[in-house]
Amino acid sequence: MNTNKHEIEALIQRGESVSLEFKSDLKRLPDRELVAAVVSLANTDGGDLLLGVEDDGTVTGLHASHLNVLGIPPLIANKTNPAISVRVEKCESTGKSIARIRVPKSQQLVSTSDGFLVRRRLKFDGTPEAVPFYPHEFIQRQSSLGLVDPSAMVLEEVDSGQLDPLQRLRIRSAIKKYGGEQSLLALADDELDGALGLCRESNGARHPTMTGLLVLGTEELLRAHVPAYEVAFQVLQRTDVKVNEFFRKPLLETFEEVDPLFKVRVEEEEIQVGLFRVPVPNYDRRAFREAFVNALVHRDFSRLGAVHVKITDDGLTISNPGGFVEGVRLDNLLVVDPRSRNPLLADVIKRIGLAERTGRGIDRIYEGMLRYGRPAPDYSMSDEFTVSVQMVNAAADLDFLKMVVEQEDKLGNMPIDSLIILSRLREERRLTTADLAPSVQKSETNVRITLEKLVETGFLEPHGTGRGRTYTLSAALYRKAGKKSEYIRQAGFAPIQQEQMVLKYIDAHGSIKRADAADLCRISPFQATRLLKRMEKNDLVKPVGQGRGTRYERK
Template structure:
């Protein structure tokens, strides 16, 4: 780490990944140092943590005290941490001079298992009661949660102490068969003809144990009786709430097995979901407030990926303009907001995810997130968002309200013409409709892919007549074509977004100079909404045609009317002064 990097981390303050330990008042003991390392190692995000010794909580650099005589030996610090952590944590330590003070910087790698001090003390990095990062005690269920986040533990496959076969409801097993039968080939039809016990074994819900059977968490979640779930799996709960503003109209909580819950939530969804129609050719196409497939996948994901070691309910909230689906437990390790659409599936509870796939509830590919986005966008709705998600929970928002029926019609027409639009196409078209224009870099961020792929996708939309480009190279922007705006019922929007032709740019600049006497390249770029290079080329054409004259060079350059046109300017227009001296007035006789 360079001193500049260190200064940047200090300026950003303490976070879940960065901890300050000041030694202005007293030296930091070896035990406290090791405990701070353990705290940073027990973080769920999979990234390195940083312990900065010699920096106070308020960010003041007061310096680290020498730990080995008159100096600090970084290698001995590394050995200390390795010897006093279980399993051993191999940190990287170095001393960096900053503001004439020595700062001991310790990089703590992400570990695959919970870490403790050599005397068995477990702590974790989390947000404390005051809203600031802190080191908190790490309980056993939190260790399980951490391992599940990292894909090292499948909580749904663990046996449940005290659970019996009688705690499972045969009606729920029959419900599972019905789901498979109604899945139209998506489910595992081989399960239908199995006996109740064999079906439970095939799913991994029950295992043979010492001549009998042990019930796993999966078995209770899928087939458990309500009383058994309440007694043996108290963290499992689902809430359905309907809200009008701040007024709660419905507030129901359930401790039912998952398939029964799924049926109930879908029934409530259908009862509230209204639909409009658009005519595509001779066919009427329904455009619902919320796509059923998107809601199904959103609810299924919340049930599959929730952290069942944490107390808290999965919430399905029906608002006037949106549906919110939240679940306890953040994204699994490696899944972030900026890679949701491209990362590989990482279910927190793999056995439960597999059971939902075999029931035909979710995509067998594990790409349900694509379905949520695709179905929402093709109905002319804003894209779903997960922006309220954090390390303690995932929140999906499906925007509702009045949809863009013309956009839905366009998508349907493209499909009927055997030019079906992919998810990336819908993301780009939706953004161009709402934001009016995109750069290639912005498009790449939107579809979460490299710029080369974003450019290729946009170019195909250009070839399909849906999009047009403007500008060159890095200054290129993209906007909807005139034909697309017409199909969307926005005839004037194309003219506004397409901007001005080069001759209009020139006239705007000349008018500006006539009014203000001069113009700089930056002013020309802002006036015509061009990049600096584009503005430079327009100004060069005006100079070449002798309609403007350049004064100065590089950043100090400005442009004014040529000397022969100065007489047409008013005295206060700011044009350059003529170099010849004015004639002296005649004396009166």
């Protein structure tokens, strides 16, 4: 892939970041520093190294010894362990030559040949820096890449006899209560430990795994061997702290103590939908359970910090130390294959029945907000160090809930894609397929299929054709909600009405532009173009000017 002049200048304009590094080559950058810069990118997210560019973005060019860039890839491969394969191309900017070194993200830890191990991070001022990769961070990095399972590590310094037998009773109780694997109930304690991977043989003795310690350990053992493990439950009213509890107990016991603290703060009203009375809680219990269990299971146990459950006037926030695992991002959260930082722990919790067994607990969290007409859960405060989800304490839209319940009574559970689409249209009234695709996190083709199914079931009405096709909630839904006039405003006007509106606008202002027509008739710019072209063909208007400045007058 060749980089053109505009692309390289755009890269330099962006400035340095975690995935973009500038290196001066005026005095010939030493090989050791060049290789270390490549290693730091490979150990983070990969990216580009621009050789011949100063830290402030000034292009000073390549040293004479680096003008032949063909020697850079073998140099880097020979001086990295394991070898990093980079692509290098020479580019021109402001009349000077620079080298663009494309560094792939490594799927394992990489060091220089002399053992120098570094990674990149952002400083407090937002600028990047290279820092040493310390030994305690190795397991964290390998876990995020899915190379090791920290929760399956055997703790040979702990004997299985030190574990708390009462916690096995909690496991059995949870299986009965939450519908876990019933076959586990018939197993003896040792068999249960083995079946769930809680204990394993090592050097002729039985020792707990990290998962076994988290589930069966005593509070003293957890403090000694998992010092990062802690759970905080807080309730704040404005600046007053009403509840501030901290837990270091085994995982199931902690869940059993936090869950009642949450439930006493759930307030419910009921509405009548047909023959049924439907509860409307301020916080959905299943959504809370999935979010809380996710935080407990997917946290990074090598990083200090508690799992926080915080209830404020604004809503419920649950956060845990450790960012999203490798491959999970905000823009694919709903569609990425399920994966965990602690696979064995996640498997145990699913088999007990505490978590969604399909691995799609995120859908349940979204459903717990959207089906009540509330905003979607907000993960935007998450970063590389923390995953945080906020569930806003907003009033339920009872008309929207009735619509969902009636549909579920006829056709079964409404898919999460449909809930997202209906929720956005409820808020923004009129949207295209392209508008909705980022929220659903699927291709426009898949979104269009869902939209047309909603049209068939009578939830939506389409307007227009082609790429300019828009969708609104149907007249029937607005009628049920007693908002007939609002439907007319959102659905727009008939073509003949649109033409009359355009002509009246021209009479009042002398001419009209495409943007004015789109705003006047509540249609997309593409549909406004078609409307004006149709009026021109029917000798109602004539274009004046060309390009973006075109306006239309009466003919």
